[in-house]
Each structure stands twice: as C-alpha cells, then as structure tokens.
Amino acid sequence: MPLLDIKNLKISFQVKKDTDGFFTTIGEQEVVHGIDLYVEKGQILGLVGESGSGKSVSSLSILKLLPEDAKITADKMEFDDIELLSQTEAQWQALRGDRISMVFQEPMTSLNPVLTIEKQVEEGLLLHEEEKYKDNKELRRERVLAVLEEAGLSDPEELLKKYPHQLSGGMRQRVMIAIAMINRPELLIADEPTTALDAATQEIILDLLKYYCETYKTSILFISHDLSLVARLCDRVLVLKNGKVVERGTKEDIFYRPKQEYTKKLMAAATGKQLAGVSVTNAVPLLQLKNATIEYREKTFFGKEKINTAVKNVSFELYKGEVLGLVGESGSGKSTISKALTGLLPLTKGELIRAEGTGTPRMVFQDPYGSLNPAKKIGWILEEPLKIQGGYTKEERKRLVMEALKEVELEEGHAKRYVRELSGGQRQRVAIAAALIQKPEIVILDEPVSALDVTVQGQILELLYRLKEEHGISYLFVSHDMNVIRRVCDRVIVLYQGEIVEMGTTTDVFEHPEHPYTKELLRNNMAVH
C-alpha cells in the first residue's frame, strides 16, 4: 500500500487574453497529460526531466500550491487513504507542512526576507500544534534548536535572530529543510533543492535527505533535471518529457539499461560529450596574470578599513584558441578574477599583461535575463557597443547585427523582439552575440550554461565550440559544474579560497587529481559514468 498513489494526473492552465486590462479566458492548455506515480513509505522517488516536462507542476499539485487557474484532475490522488482532490481548503492547510512538506529550489527567495530564522522555523509548530506551543516559548525554542541542529547547522543558537540574507546558500537550504522537517512529515517533496548550490554543498544536502529518509522513514519525492544526482539518491526513477512519463524503473534499470532514446539522451547530456581538444603549443600567451592579489576594502563607520582578500597571488596564462576552465565553489574568487581581467576591478598587487593587439575581454554572464536591458529590442542591445565604439555607419552596424544573429543561429526577426519574448537558450545566444559583435580575441564565459536545462546546455556548448573554432577565440570558462568543464576545456585551474590549488590539462586534472579539494569536487560531480 503506497503512501502516495496518483493515477492519471492531468493538469491544465487557462490561457488568458489581455484586452485593455480585462482578462478573458480563451482556452485551456494541458501541460501534464495523465501521469501515474506512487511513493512507498520510506522510499525516495526521483522525478527527472527538463524544464517544461511537467515535473514541478506535478509536484506542486500534490500540495495544491499551483495558481488558482490551474485545473487538476486525476482518477486517483491518494495520500495515506485520503483522497487529496476532494479535500477542502482547511483540510489542505492541515496537511501542508504537517504531513506533507516541500523544499524549493532557491532558498534565498523561498525564505521571507524580513523575518528572523527563528520566526520562520517555529511557524510550523504554531500552525499545526498551536495548543501545545502557543504559550510555551521554551519548548518551542528547544524544538527549533533541535531541528536546526539535525539539519546540520552547527551553531543554531547563533542563527535564531539572523535573517536569510546573512546566511550562505547552503545554510539557507538547510534552514529550508529544517522548516520542512519540523513536524516530521511523512512525505517530503524536494523540488530541485540543490540546483542553486555549489558541488560540495549539493553533496551535503543529498546526505541530509538520505539521513531523514533512513531515520524517520520519510518518503521523498525528489525532483531534478540532473540525472547524476538522482542516481545517487533515489530508489526508483520516473523520466518525464512534455507532461508524459517516458520511462520508469528502478535506479539500476534507468542508468544501466535505459530503453528509451530520450533517457539515453539525458544520460549523454549529464555525462557529456567531449568538445575540447586544442593542445597549447603557441609560445606567446594572449593574456597573462602575474602574482595577482585582489583585496576588497570595506570602510566601517569609524573609518577603520576591513580588508577582504578575495584572490591571493594568482598567476596564469591564456593562450590563443584555448578554452581555460576556472573551477571552484562560490566565494573561491572566480568572479573576482573575471572582473579583474575585464578591467572592472583593479589588482591590488601583481600584473595583468595583454599581448599586443589583444582587446579587452568580453563577458557572457550566467543570467542573460538579468544582464540584458529589458526595455530595449535585441537589435538595439547588439548595436549599442558598436555605437559606443564609433566608426561605423548606420548601415554597417545593421549589417553587423544581422551577421551576429546569424552567427549564433538566430533569425533576423529576433532583432525586433524584446528579451522577455525569448527562451532561456535564445537569450543566452543573444548574450553571446553581444559579446562577439566587436570581434574580441578573448571572451570570459561566467557560468554560461548553468541556468539552462541539459539539452539547451548541449546546444549552447556546441555553439560556443563552433564559434571558437571558426574565429580562433580564446575562452576563459568559469563554472562550478565539473561535467561541463570536462566537456569543453583544454586546461583547468582549480581555485580554492582565492588561491590556485591545481592547474593542468583537463585530462590530467580529471584523471590524476592531486589536491584533496579537486578530488572532492570530482567525487561530488562525476558519480555517473
């Protein structure tokens, strides 16, 4: 008898038309077309698929957390013999956070920014066991401290009065998990809980989920686009595509004996196809960083200076036509180095030497939506750097914009669109076109594919590879994702707390890692092979 048993789940949204501020429903769009799934007590079920596969929507429907206009139907949607779909709103509220809890992808935005950690964690107690906890502050605090500690937060007392923005990403996600677990739910739904975290923290969160499952027999529905994570955590796996189940089976079935083409494709994307392959023979580097140290100075109120060393004594060279990977977790100094190379940040010590005829490196950022002006059309965005540079006629600029669009496999029509009208992959193509339009010798790619799902990731990586081959550009590829690094980089630099701990060819670093931190990174990232 499964704890959660869903048969033929269908979800559709209303398609609305905006006529002068008044919305009229013009139809329905079905996004989930009849999914069956069940979770046994104490079992972990993985739900895998790309964005748009319906995995998040399906999981949100279990707690009825979808927008009001969503229509959910199912032949059966039972949780411990309760038919969920016939519940009243009050009955839903009694279930949520008590018997079924949820952890979301982005812990920063998923926590209330203006309430203390204590308030947010204890809320679950007050909502579901009000009589017991309402007038007993000590008991409440005792529970809060216990649940925070259990979630691996070493100094819970310290955290009580803090706010989400004062914690690191990993700590926030532990707080989220503590919130979800405080009433010991029977079912925990985790929607991409590690996607926003770096590799080492990802691993810790997975261990934590396993711990709850083993200790309290908590059933977990784990949603992810990352097959390597699912492989390590889940007992059974469901592969979703376009709102339908493509393949289902035990972990071993899916990973060692996948039947469907799509599953194989996802596997290939997760493990990666090699795109690197330039051996560095050129003697003269395009760019050299010599003994660079970068400090941030913060002034406190009394005029004292606090010095924060982000990068310590870092030296490396970037050669023509190579892809140099810069790996490390958040806070390791990756972004600081990128900024210094583009001249956005001065070096405190050391030298930055560019070979003659080499222009300032251009940058492509992780989040193209945030880094492209939403009020301007694509054509304008691409044209702007040329205008600033000067020396082009209007016609020449137009021609260059069209060429750049073609170069990144977009159409001329895209020039007339706004950023919001493009998909994530298309936006990243625009960001690449904007970086390439001035024909730079060096492009810095700062997590260029981290926000994209695996198939789009693959397409963008192949595009970058082709552009590099055709134009002889050098890339500095910044990423925390070892799979991606292995696929595209010729050489790799591993950064740890602002220092280079390992540097070498990709093959060397991946096959014979020397530094313990590199080994740790690899172990966390490369589980599926």
Next chain:
Amino acid sequence: MKFILKKIGTLIITLVIISFLSFLAFSLIPGDAAVANLGMDADEAAVEALREELGLNRPVIVQYGDWLFSALQGDFGESTQYHLPVSELVAKRLPATITLAIYSMIIITLVSFPLGMLGTKKPDGAMDTAVTVLSQIGMAVPQFFLGILLTFFFGILLNWFTVGGYVNPQEDLGGFLSFLLLPAVAVAVPKCATMTRYIRNAVVAQKKMDYVRTARGKGNSEKRLLLNHVLINVMMPVVTMLAMMAADVLAGSIVVEQVFNIPGLGRLLITSISNRDYPVVQAIVIYIASTVVIMNTLADIMYQKLDPRVR
C-alpha cells in the same frame, strides 16, 4: 542609533541649504521690504534710508546669517501686510492645517489598507476590478470639485454643518474637529485612491514571490499568509509613500482650505504671495521644506527598522 544620528545630521544640513537658497531667491526678486513698506511712489532717499535702517544694503550672506540667528530663536521677522510677527501669524494658522493633515492621514490609512487588500485574493477578478474602477474615479475627481460636492450635500442639502463656518479650536474644540471632517475627506479621497492602488499592486507583486509559496506550503491560511508574511514586506514601500503623502498634506491643502474657508497655512501662503509679504512666504517655504525633509527622514528610519537587509 548611529544610523539615526547620521540621518538627523543630514537633515540639518539639508534644511540649512534650503533656507539659504530660498533666502537668496527672495533677495534676487526686484522690490524689497523698504519699497513694500513705503510704497512704489515713495521718495528715493527715504527708501534708501529705510534700507540702511533695515540692513538691506549688507551682503546677502550677512543678512542670511542675521536671519538664521533670529530664526533659530523663533523670530522670523515681521509681516509687511499685517505688521505682526511672522511666527505669531504662522502659529495661529498651524493648528487648522496640522489637524486637517492628521485627519486626512488617518482616513487614508484606515481606508486604503483594507481596500487595497480587498481585491488581491483574486487579481483581476470582479472585486479587484471594482476596486480598480473606484480608485480610478477617486484619482480623477479634482479636490475643489469634491469640496464643492461635499459642501453641497452635507452643508446645503442635509444641513449638517454651516458652510464656511470655521470654528476656532480655543472656543469650541468639538465644533472645530467636526468642522474639519469634511475638508479632511476632500483632501483624503484622491490620496486614498492612489494609496489603495499602490497597496494593491504591492500585495499582488509580493504574492507572486517564492516565500509566499513556502508560507502556503507550511499550512498558512490565506488570512495568516497576508497578515504574517505579505503585509510586512508590503509595508516597506508603502511607508515611504505614506511619508511623502503626509509631507504633502502638512504643507497645506491650498485648494481645500480655500473651498471650505479654513484659515490655514495654505490660505496664508496665497494672500502673502499676492501681497508680496516676503517674510511670511519665506517662513512658509521653510516650513514646507522642513516637513518634506523630516517626513522623508522618518520614512528612512522606519524603512531601516522594517527591513533587516538595509540595517
């Protein structure tokens, strides 16, 4: 605390700059107190003598220092039209204006919060649309017209109060308060409409945030969600807006004071400008500037108290 001291420091500097600029502006306008006192046709020598006597021939910066020194002691000079100390004139008009402002702010707060949240349960639903239409009307009706309408209905048709019958608070406090109610409504309605719309948009925007989904996932009812999670986040932009409105109504609601015949600062300002009574105008300009700056400082301090991220 440090933050507050710093804010107060900035506030004082701002006020000094504003008062100097307004002083400078008035000294540049042709025609000064000497001419105003003796009339346009007065003997040139007499005017010059009076100038010398009043110290108007000294450099502007010295005159300003002089003025600032007396102003700090509460002496803003003498009105050229009433021949009374400016401070006394302003002090007499202040109670009406401030009471009117407090009244309107209370109405704005009491009406716009519930009204703003009313339609947010279902954005673009029937209730939301009704509130939107209502607030559009409120924003569109000019204050003077609203004042006339209110006077007509409650004063002439229903006879609930005497039209234009301002009551002196020292004589009859109750009468004074009830007289100011309708003018306060006239001041508040357009601002209520703006505020309602503002709160509504803020709530709708906040409700789309991820943390709201988390709060729902914990088992919060819609009501608790709104009160315990959304409202505090909505308060931050709203407090700033409220402070700006408060500064606006404290500066004197010129039109409404005119329509209801209230002897407030707004009316004093109008008569002083038309009579070139510069000492009074100068004092009122500084009063208005001060309320705006003080209110903004208060908003900053409140904001800082509400939002841990800027602490």
